[in-house]
Amino acid sequence: MKKMFYTIIFSTILISSIFTPEAQAATTHASQDVTAYTGSTNGSGGMLFPNKAYSTVAVHPKKNSSTPIYPYGTQIKTKSPLSLNGYGSKSTFTISDTGDILYKRSTYWFDVYFGTSTTTNKNNAKKFGEKKVTYTVYD
């Protein structure tokens, strides 16, 4: 009888944990491509809006779809800081755009906005080149 009692209590605790909503944990992607881009001077944004230089990034749309691989407003945190030519080092970025619709890069690639297409910014983006990065998303 005692064994039955403790078994029922344990089962109750186990079952009640099923009904407890769990927080959605952040997801990490390893060894993904990262590149840099500049935007046209016509409304692409400068240091603040809509794309903030060295802060906002573009991601792929999902394959065979127009929806983004991660939604607008998602925060990205790289495992190691990225050295961004013309800025310095940082590891947090916000998704504000989509790109590379031909999927030339890895699935979870992202493209760091380096500002409007001035000669300096374009050179900095070119010097940044292509890198591999591990990062976590908060969406």
Add this chain to the structure above:
Amino acid sequence: MKKFYLLLFIILCLLLSSCNSQTNSSQDLPSNLTLNQAINLAYSDALDWNKKAKLIDATSIDSDEEQTGGDGKRRYWNITFGVPDTNDLFLVNIHDAKINEHAEFPNEGEVRTENYFVKDLSDIKYDSPELLEKAKEITELYPGDVFAKGYNFGLTTDPEKNLVLIKIVGWDEERKNMKYVLFNGENGELYDEFEREQYQ
């Protein structure tokens, strides 16, 4: 045997009442928040991280399946805080009016002086619902259908002008260009507006 069935009955009642209270809780509390509601919810968490924490920026996250934001509210938010004259950051991620998770980012980027922060949350006098309506009066603003669906909202500062800026994000009628309408968060005046073709 009778005691066993009685015990089982009591346990089942407890389980059912637990499920009901969670359901009732989710029905009573709003799952969508305005910009300011999200910021205030996140701020209490940020103060637990550091008593000197101040707001840097906020953005809605378009994780919804459908278009939302028509009432100035969203389910998902990322709110970022920091400490002036340091480069430590604290991110609060909100889902359905609750803090889903938070993360500390020490030594992140440049050291930020006071002008990169919102000095006091009471400086933010306007919120996303009324500014969305104001944005629609200023320009034709449509909800996004694929990327940045519905209407999205955000807050940041202009460190050079010491301004709190609230942004309302929508699209043009053809859904080819994203449209941004920025307001001074302290006096509600239009700061800037522009369109941007989505980067391909």
